[in-house]
Amino acid sequence: MKKIKIEGGHKLTGSIQISGAKNSAVALVPASLLSDGIVTIDNIPNISDIDALNEILEYLGAKVSRDGLVMKIDSSSIVNKEIPEDISKKLRASYYFMSSLLGKYKKVEMYFPGGCSIGARPIDQTLKGYRALGATVVEDGNKYTIFADELKGAEVYLDMPSVGATVNTILVAVKAKGVTVIENAAKEPEIVNVATFLNNMGAKITGAGTSTIRITGVEHLGNCYMEVIPDRIEAGTYIIAGALMGDKLRIENIIPEHVDSLINKLKEMGVSIKEEGDAVEVTAVDNLQPVNVKTLGYPGFPTDLQQPLTTLLTQCHGQSVLEETIYENRFQNIPYLNEMGAKIDINQRKIYVSGPTSLVGKEVVATDLRAGACLVLAGLKAEGITVIDNVEHILRGYENIIGKLTSVGAKIEIEEI
Numbered sequence: 001m002k003k004i005k006i007e008g009g010h011k012l013t014g015s016i017q018i019s020g021a022k023n024s025a026v027a028l029v030p031a032s033l034l035s036d037g038i039v040t041i042d043n044i045p046n047i048s049d050i051d052a053l054n055e056i057l058e059y060l061g062a063k064v065s066r067d068g069l070v071m072k073i074d075s076s077s078i079v080n081k082e083i084p085e086d087i088s089k090k091l092r093a094s095y096y097f098m099s100s101l102l103g104k105y106k107k108v109e110m111y112f113p114g115g116c117s118i119g120a121r122p123i124d125q126t127l128k129g130y131r132a133l134g135a136t137v138v139e140d141g142n143k144y145t146i147f148a149d150e151l152k153g154a155e156v157y158l159d160m161p162s163v164g165a166t167v168n169t170i171l172v173a174v175k176a177k178g179v180t181v182i183e184n185a186a187k188e189p190e191i192v193n194v195a196t197f198l199n200n201m202g203a204k205i206t207g208a209g210t211s212t213i214r215i216t217g218v219e220h221l222g223n224c225y226m227e228v229i230p231d232r233i234e235a236g237t238y239i240i241a242g243a244l245m246g247d248k249l250r251i252e253n254i255i256p257e258h259v260d261s262l263i264n265k266l267k268e269m270g271v272s273i274k275e276e277g278d279a280v281e282v283t284a285v286d287n288l289q290p291v292n293v294k295t296l297g298y299p300g301f302p303t304d305l306q307q308p309l310t311t312l313l314t315q316c317h318g319q320s321v322l323e324e325t326i327y328e329n330r331f332q333n334i335p336y337l338n339e340m341g342a343k344i345d346i347n348q349r350k351i352y353v354s355g356p357t358s359l360v361g362k363e364v365v366a367t368d369l370r371a372g373a374c375l376v377l378a379g380l381k382a383e384g385i386t387v388i389d390n391v392e393h394i395l396r397g398y399e400n401i402i403g404k405l406t407s408v409g410a411k412i413e414i415e416e417i
């Protein structure tokens, strides 16, 4: 068990470099199994979710090497065997293996994936995609056995623009016979990254980043090189840190368009933010204005940034209203923020944040990854010492968070207990 300890109140100045996107990398790594050659992925973030995927790759017999940011995967020697429940449930993205193995071998045996406990997170749309392409899905409790004599392109209309179901359907369709069209597809930048990666291997995918994606199946996928895009959620988290405590805090190596919804919301609040090429510079100001926020699929305001943003809403002069439309249980950070001095009421999918309130350091718990990020931000602002338990959640998704924040002036450390 590890804890993070933060002494609040220190200004943040200097620059933070953003790492590769967790939610891209966790799809690219399993997608690499579809290649019959060697795949090189650059800008891989050093986070524990990647270690968990590595474990699955090695369990299946892939040859994996990691050298700094570069991961090379040779899956020519893999054996398609059942992936045990204890490793499937370590993270949500384990189910991308389900699709890659089904796409390549037309059979897979695996268990329901894990992931942060922020709502029910069913996989019905993924299973709908598999079935549309001709697979039979046998469910036995948490275990799925999925097989097909032949995978054939089909039209798949997703009930909601699910990131996971979009990626999973692409992974199965790339080697299926004929054309697959995904309607109401998710438009997140991570999906474009996955489609480009597969196209670099020889796949034929068009329309990624729009709500209609067309995939023409091919027989063979080969060697490729791909870079993981910068993590827009990590970037957003540090931009919010800058809005709370920044004195010309620079966040570098970002794709500004990917954080547009956040930057615009911050400008509406009155935050001082300068955009310069692939960087932004943020300085904390007084007298922030309250705002209304509603989470939506890309390019709307990302659910993954609503918990970090809530910390900043506690500093606005007046009442902000934030509505979470994607997950039904993503407010587990609120009781802890209230213990630290915030005034936040929850009413079903909405929170009402009254501010400004002073925050004071307390012992709190990271219930999930982004709740953890919210509490780190609160700790940076709070008077005194904040201690965060269960920080394994945070380390799943933020590369070197302690080092990055320390380098810009935060007093933050991690303790093994």
Ligand code: EPU
Pocket (backbone or CB within 6 Å): 023, 024, 026, 092, 093, 116, 119, 120, 121, 122, 123, 124, 125, 126, 127, 160, 161, 162, 163, 164, 165, 186, 188, 303, 304, 326, 327, 328, 369, 370, 397
């Ligand atoms: N949904 C269904 N059925 C499905 C699939 C999704 O009902 O078959 C629902 C979910 O329950 C949820 C909504 O649709 O209410 C959106 O789920 P989606 O499938 O888009 O999410 P995901 O693929 O499971 C990814 C990210 C999440 C991020 C969401 C939304 C990964 C590994 N995870 O999850 O990231 O919140 O997209 O952008 O890519 C995080 O990084 O903290 C995180 C939770």
